[in-house]
Amino acid sequence: MEYEISLATTMAISVLFALSLNMITGFCGQISLGHAAFLGVGAYTSGILAKAGVPFLLTLPLAMLLAGALGVIVGFASLRVRADFLAITTMGVGFLFVGIVRQQDVLGAEMGISAIPDTDMSKLAFMLFAVAMAAATAVLSAYVRRCWMGRVFAAIAEDEDTVRVMGIDVPSFKLTAFALGTALAGLAGGLYAQHLKFIAPDSFGFIESITVLSMVVVGGIGSVIGVTVSAAVLSVLPSWFQVIGDYKLLVYGGLLFLMMRFSPGGMAALVTRVFHPDRWGAK
Amino acid sequence: MSALLSVGAVTVLFDGVTALSDVSFDVNQGELLGLIGPNGAGKTTLLRVITGVVRQTSGTVLLDGRSLDGLPTHLRIRRGLALSQQIVTPFCGMSVIDNVALAAGAKKTASPVKALFHTRRERELKIGGELLARLGIESQANESPEIQPMGILKRLELARSLALVLRLLLLDEPLAGLNSKEARLLADTITEINRGGTTIVLIEHNLGEVLRVCHRLVVLDNGEKIAEGEPETVMNDATVRAAYLGTGAAAQAGERHAAA
Ligand SMILES: Nc1ncnc2c1ncn2[C@@H]1O[C@H](COP(=O)(O)OP(=O)(O)O)[C@@H](O)[C@H]1O
Ligand SMILES: [Mg+2]
Numbered sequence: 371m372e373y374e375i376s377l378a379t380t381m382a383i384s385v386l387f388a389l390s391l392n393m394i395t396g397f398c399g400q401i402s403l404g405h406a407a408f409l410g411v412g413a414y415t416s417g418i419l420a421k422a423g424v425p426f427l428l429t430l431p432l433a434m435l436l437a438g439a440l441g442v443i444v445g446f447a448s449l450r451v452r453a454d455f456l457a458i459t460t461m462g463v464g465f466l467f468v469g470i471v472r473q474q475d476v477l478g479a480e481m482g483i484s485a486i487p488d489t490d491m492s493k494l495a496f497m498l499f500a501v502a503m504a505a506a507t508a509v510l511s512a513y514v515r516r517c518w519m520g521r522v523f524a525a526i527a528e529d530e531d532t533v534r535v536m537g538i539d540v541p542s543f544k545l546t547a548f549a550l551g552t553a554l555a556g557l558a559g560g561l562y563a564q565h566l567k568f569i570a571p572d573s574f575g576f577i578e579s580i581t582v583l584s585m586v587v588v589g590g591i592g593s594v595i596g597v598t599v600s601a602a603v604l605s606v607l608p609s610w611f612q613v614i615g616d617y618k619l620l621v622y623g624g625l626l627f628l629m630m631r632f633s634p635g636g637m638a639a640l641v642t643r644v645f646h647p648d649r650w651g652a653k
Numbered sequence: 654m655s656a657l658l659s660v661g662a663v664t665v666l667f668d669g670v671t672a673l674s675d676v677s678f679d680v681n682q683g684e685l686l687g688l689i690g691p692n693g694a695g696k697t698t699l700l701r702v703i704t705g706v707v708r709q710t711s712g713t714v715l716l717d718g719r720s721l722d723g724l725p726t727h728l729r730i731r732r733g734l735a736l737s738q739q740i741v742t743p744f745c746g747m748s749v750i751d752n753v754a755l756a757a758g759a760k761k762t763a764s765p766v767k768a769l770f771h772t773r774r775e776r777e778l779k780i781g782g783e784l785l786a787r788l789g790i791e792s793q794a795n796e797s798p799e800i801q802p803m804g805i806l807k808r809l810e811l812a813r814s815l816a817l818v819l820r821l822l823l824l825d826e827p828l829a830g831l832n833s834k835e836a837r838l839l840a841d842t843i844t845e846i847n848r849g850g851t852t853i854v855l856i857e858h859n860l861g862e863v864l865r866v867c868h869r870l871v872v873l874d875n876g877e878k879i880a881e882g883e884p885e886t887v888m889n890d891a892t893v894r895a896a897y898l899g900t901g902a903a904a905q906a907g908e909r910h911a912a913a
Binding site for chain 1: 704706725726727728730731736738742744745746747751755756758759761762763764765767768769770771772774813817
């Protein structure tokens with residue numbers, strides 16, 4: 371039972387993390403190859419504060435705040451550069467994060483941070499809490515998509531110059547997408563640190579960024595249900611098949627490539643194509 | 654009549670190429686002004702300067718006596734400008750009516766916070782439906798723009814700009830790609846919009862329709878203003894005739910005129 375609970379917790383955290391990237395890349399069309407850095411910011415913030423005696427639940431809003439603030443700063447880069455360059459910039463941010471954390475003794479350097487104190491929740495209660503957070507994020511995502519902000523995001527993803535000519539303040543909408551998405555990644559990071567009790571720089575590197583991006587793309591960029599299902603499935607594969615864990619970058623990178631090449635709308639588009647061939651939009 | 658828009662000595666250089674050179678003119682309140690000239694004359698660039706998509710090298714643009722210089726595009730649009738572009742730019746991920754409804758939601762998209770707390774759009778869909786009907790493309794409302802012919806897309810582009818809260822409508826070749834009957838109908842619609850109180854700047858190669866609907870013309874050639882005034886007078890101007898004959902645009906325009 372312990373194993374199943376742990377697995378369900380991992381799935382919930384991955385779903386939350388993938389939905390957080392979906393807000394930026396799926397909804398607003400801003401590619402990120404360094405999203406794991408924000409998972410890391412959340413994990414380190416929550417882990418360090420918890421070790422300093424701050425109650426776990428209180429560390430979460432702080433983790434979100436710090437990750438979101440750094441997200442806005444990176445978001446400023448998206449205002450200046452075009453899509454292909456944004457990929458490079460965010461990748462750079464990812465490497466920068468790992469590089470800085472490795473050098474800082476206060477952050478545990480290479481050794482990372484271990485013995486993060488327990489909460490007063492049981493393993494089961496913590497799993498349910500993580501699931502509740504992931505569910506809340508899914509509900510928020512579904513809401514964002516059908517409110518006016520989601521409509522503007524979708525238009526920005528398609529053609530931001532035209533959105534400007536429609537009188538819409540594109541920069542502030544993009545920054546909002548980054549703030550929301552990175553703050554939610556920070557929340558996922560807080561849960562991650564508490565779940566594993568141990569964090570190290572390598573858990574938040576390029577491989578993790580590619581993994582989460584492949585979850586979003588496989589699920590179907592922008593589709594809340596698609597991304598939820600694909601993150602849940604892809605996150606448990608490494609624990610079932612050792613070989614996937616060993617060749618993560620190859621497997622997830624390959625998956626990412628295949629999806630982009632053969633079904634840019636992800637599984638969501640495939641499902642739509644099979645069941646509603648008359649409908650023109652995958653979303 | 655007072656000037657709604659004032660273009661003052663605007664010059665635009667694109668890495669050494671002079672796209673506009675010291676162009677000045679006024680657009681009066683309530684007027685339908687034709688902006689004509691051969692291909693490459695700088696007409697589109699001028700509209701881009703007015704909307705702030707392109708920054709002028711020198712010169713100024715005033716709306717209602719207030720400078721627009723330095724203002725980002727979206728704020729200029731919110732002051733009452735609307736642009737219908739020469740190269741149509743529909744959002745293909747949404748339906749035809751959703752395109753128009755998005756523009757009609759200007760109040761709800763004024764800031765991310767407002768946009769986050771509004772979901773309903775009955776009002777915007779109603780406006781969208783009315784505009785599509787006005788332009789005769791209501792039967793395409795729920796289709797994707799992706800599959801529409803140019804004639805429909807041109808009208809969608811116009812419908813979307815009409816959905817904005819607007820005082821000055823900038824139209825860049827709205828009749829291009831339409832057959833002569835469609836062009837005449839759309840030119841009539843443009844006249845109606847103008848009679849409804851909207852000031853319009855119309856760029857158009859279809860000289861037949863331009864002469865039929867415009868109150869006044871400004872002519873650009875090679876980035877310079879070469880004439881301005883009553884349509885008849887301007888068209889009889891020797892410089893204007895020479896500019897047109899030099900490029901083959903006149904032949905093209907004449908053909909279209911003959912077809913109409
Ligand atoms: N972004 C740009 N960069 C460089 N040159 C440009 C750019 N836009 C327009 N031009 C040049 O400026 C001139 C005017 O173009 P344009 O305004 O499109 O003319 P028109 O709309 O009257 O046909 C042309 O010579 C064109 O090649
Ligand atoms: Mg042009």
